[in-house]
Amino acid sequence: MSLPPEKASELKKTIHDHLIKMDVHGKIREVLSETLKDDLGYGPHTFSEGDFLQALQRRGIIDDVMRDLQFSQHDMERSREKDFPNKSAPHVAEKNRLPLNRMDIDVARRYLHLQVLGGKAFLDHLQEPEPLPGQVCSTFRLYLHFRNQRFQSKPVPCACEPDLQEGFLLEVHRDGIGEGSRMADCTTMLSICDPVHLVLIKMDTSNETTLVSSYFLDWRSVLSAPSGRTCFSVELLGVGSESKVPAGVLTISLELYPPLVETLNVDIITTQQSLERQRSAEKERLFLVYAKQWWREFLEIRPSHQSKLVKIFAQDENGVNRPVCSYVRVLRAGRLLESPRQAARFVSLLADEKAPLVGGGAKQEQWCSLLAFVCRGKGDCEDHATLLCSLLLGFGLDAYVCVGTRAKGGPHTWVLTRGTDGSITFWESLTAHRYLHQAIDPDAPPLAPQPKPSSPYRTVGCVFNHQSFLANCQPTDAVPLCVFDLQNPSRWKAMSEEALRSVCAPGSTTSLPPIPPLCASSLEPAAASNQLELEMRFLVAEHRKDLEVATVWDDHLSYLLSSALAAYETERCTGVSCGNEEFQDAVRRAVPDGHTFKGFPIHFLHRNARRAFATCLRSQFCEEIVSCRGDHVRLAVRVRVYAYPENACAVWIMFACKYRSVL
Numbered sequence: 001m002s003l004p005p006e007k008a009s010e011l012k013k014t015i016h017d018h019l020i021k022m023d024v025h026g027k028i029r030e031v032l033s034e035t036l037k038d039d040l041g042y043g044p045h046t047f048s049e050g051d052f053l054q055a056l057q058r059r060g061i062i063d064d065v066m067r068d069l070q071f072s073q074h075d076m077e078r079s080r081e082k083d084f085p086n087k088s089a090p091h092v093a094e095k096n097r098l099p100l101n102r103m104d105i106d107v108a109r110r111y112l113h114l115q116v117l118g119g120k121a122f123l124d125h126l127q128e129p130e131p132l133p134g135q136v137c138s139t140f141r142l143y144l145h146f147r148n149q150r151f152q153s154k155p156v157p158c159a160c161e162p163d164l165q166e167g168f169l170l171e172v173h174r175d176g177i178g179e180g181s182r183m184a185d186c187t188t189m190l191s192i193c194d195p196v197h198l199v200l201i202k203m204d205t206s207n208e209t210t211l212v213s214s215y216f217l218d219w220r221s222v223l224s225a226p227s228g229r230t231c232f233s234v235e236l237l238g239v240g241s242e243s244k245v246p247a248g249v250l251t252i253s254l255e256l257y258p259p260l261v262e263t264l265n266v267d268i269i270t271t272q273q274s275l276e277r278q279r280s281a282e283k284e285r286l287f288l289v290y291a292k293q294w295w296r297e298f299l300e301i302r303p304s305h306q307s308k309l310v311k312i313f314a315q316d317e318n319g320v321n322r323p324v325c326s327y328v329r330v331l332r333a334g335r336l337l338e339s340p341r342q343a344a345r346f347v348s349l350l351a352d353e354k355a356p357l358v359g360g361g362a363k364q365e366q367w368c369s370l371l372a373f374v375c376r377g378k379g380d381c382e383d384h385a386t387l388l389c390s391l392l393l394g395f396g397l398d399a400y401v402c403v404g405t406r407a408k409g410g411p412h413t414w415v416l417t418r419g420t421d422g423s424i425t426f427w428e429s430l431t432a433h434r435y436l437h438q439a440i441d442p443d444a445p446p447l448a449p450q451p452k453p454s455s456p457y458r459t460v461g462c463v464f465n466h467q468s469f470l471a472n473c474q475p476t477d478a479v480p481l482c483v484f485d486l487q488n489p490s491r492w493k494a495m496s497e498e499a500l501r502s503v504c505a506p507g508s509t510t511s512l513p514p515i516p517p518l519c520a521s522s523l524e525p526a527a528a529s530n531q532l533e534l535e536m537r538f539l540v541a542e543h544r545k546d547l548e549v550a551t552v553w554d555d556h557l558s559y560l561l562s563s564a565l566a567a568y569e570t571e572r573c574t575g576v577s578c579g580n581e582e583f584q585d586a587v588r589r590a591v592p593d594g595h596t597f598k599g600f601p602i603h604f605l606h607r608n609a610r611r612a613f614a615t616c617l618r619s620q621f622c623e624e625i626v627s628c629r630g631d632h633v634r635l636a637v638r639v640r641v642y643a644y645p646e647n648a649c650a651v652w653i654m655f656a657c658k659y660r661s662v663l
Contacts, residue, residue, distance in 0.1 A: 110184045112170040112219060114196065115253040116142060116153070117231070119162040122248035126160045136205050140212070143199040143375045145516040146170045158202060164250065170196070186223050186264045190272055193507075194514055195219070199375045200236060200247070207608055211239050213247045214317050214372045216513065218273065219254055224266045228259035240355050240366045243319035280509035287323065287503045290496065298493055301473050309411060309461030310471045311403045314367040314382070320511060326504040327367055328401060328466040329515045331390035336518050336645040341432070343391040345573045348432040349648040351378035351605055369513040374646045384429035385413040389465060390515075392417060392427070400468070402426070404460035404479065416463060416484065424484045426455045432572065440480050453480040466504065469495040521643040528607060528649070533639035535609035536653065540626055540637060543617075547627055554634035557656060560586045561599070561638035565652040568601060569642050572650070591658050595632070598625050599656040607641065607651055622655055630659040
């Protein structure tokens with residue numbers, strides 16, 4: 001069978017690259033210097049080609065090459081089809097980096113191939129030294145969301161010109177568009193105004209994450225490209241107080257597959273985008289007019305309402321003012337979360353961190369979009385509360401975000417759910433604690449029994465969800481005295497649901513970021529637990545070595561600690577304590593008479609062994625266990641990592657020791 005010249009050269013290049021990958025040249029040199037000289041007994045220059053091939057075959061090198069160098073029928077068919085050019089790999093997850101021509105592509109659907117071809121002008125890293133091979137350094141990672149699809153790049157070292165070279169295959173056909181064999185044409189795709197949301201995250205050497213930029217890319221410029229491909233630069237801006245300052249530049253290439261038969265005129269795309277912006281701006285203007293009128297009416301009820309925390313608008317990470325209702329959506333987690341309480345546990349595992357502020361002054365306000373929040377893995381109480389409310393709505397609960405203050409003072413947000421029996425439950429999104437609210441009746445007789453306040457909240461100014469906004473117009477905004485009868489207009493002043501829907505419903509305005517789905521954890525809990533436990537054992541042994549004390553481990557006692565850690569996590573998830581009796585009985589059996597047992601459990605949100613161990617040593621009780629001296633001392637440590645969506649994890653560590661009591 002003869003091949004065209006271009007196919008023959010391509011085949012030669014493939015084989016050449018494969019030989020280099022397997023280091024076949026090095027193996028041949030090894031055979032030349034060792035096998036032919038020693039095994040065959042020839043001198044260095046007295047061998048034939050047949051002897052040489054025989055030596056290679058006996059070593060198994062030829063078999064290894066032929067076994068690894070395979071061309072499947074699938075590949076041969078794809079190579080004959082010129083419809084599928086060779087592109088970069090889509091990164092749904094790093095471990096699924098398949099060549100594009102190996103992907104199962106539905107030829108009846110339209111795809112957008114987005115390639116990031118590098119970064120430049122990240123001036124914050126202008127003085128960043130070139131990392132040495134194997135050196136731990138700060139990294140950039142790019143996250144994408146497009147029409148319910150999530151992608152992420154591999155981490156690359158931070159630099160002024162980071163080597164962000166990635167390809168992502170985005171399916172344009174979603175949500176019933178172009179069903180069956182019907183291919184979406186230019187007009188259909190022009191009406192798809194969903195942007196590609198790009199989030200750039202920096203991770204430093206201690207695994208602390210920082211949100212660098214959040215950018216919404218309008219991909220429809222590719223519809224006017226004559227070749228079906230366009231390449232351009234995107235300027236990424238900072239976030240928060242730096243939302244007007246450039247953070248860096250990415251070079252991006254867009255290509256539609258299959259290519260369009262007919263392209264659109266640039267003016268048509270520009271006009272469509274302009275009309276969308278005008279329509280959104282008009283909706284936002286009308287809502288602002290309505291909100292001002294509504295606020296004036298609210299102030300006319302009582303002059304004291306001026307001081308209440310009634311939050312109608314909030315700034316996102318890009319400094320854009322959006323109605324607070326737009327931060328809440330009905331979010332279903334599929335199989336990733338099984339119950340509302342597990343959802344509350346997941347949200348509480350995302351770290352609490354206020355938006356960074358340059359200089360002193362009041363707290364920097366920044367309500368993050370959901371993608372930026374979950375990719376960064378931490379945020380303020382507003383981010384936690386809106387995510388928890390969205391998840392509880394997905395589980396069918398009547399949930400609202402509350403804006404008010406805590407007992408210790410300072411603004412705070414939390415979540416409220418209303419039962420069908422009228423019961424009110426507060427959910428603290430930072431801790432997953434739940435509080436049953438029972439209002440105090442100020443008109444009750446002096447000797448009548450009154451419920452004691454159980455929640456840590458002092459005042460509440462307003463509550464809202466994805467379709468309702470209600471301001472507290474009761475004589476007092478003190479939480480213990482508030483009645484959460486939200487349908488009573490004399491207690492709660494509601495905004496028009498129609499007005500809210502005009503600017504907060506999905507797709508109502510172009511400024512609303514789409515809500516991404518949650519991603520399953522890529523963490524292997526058992527492997528992560530074993531690794532962290534080995535690191536903890538090493539650190540304990542080193543610490544005791546510095547104290548000139550021997551370390552003897554009791555593996556059986558370490559194993560028994562597992563049931564205690566499981567009980568702690570179950571209690572955090574469900575609020576129900578269970579399993580302690582079995583653990584206590586097992587410990588009594590494992591600790592001989594005349595011996596003393598001590599245990600110290602602790603909980604973390606990260607898997608950094610040295611940070612965790614340093615924190616543990618700050619506890620006097622833990623330090624006593626780790627540094628225990630005495631007769632017949634045996635140490636134990638057990639680590640259990642529980643994985644949750646978005647690579648959030650609950651890490652439980654328990655140190656224990658037993659020793660003979662000497663009076």
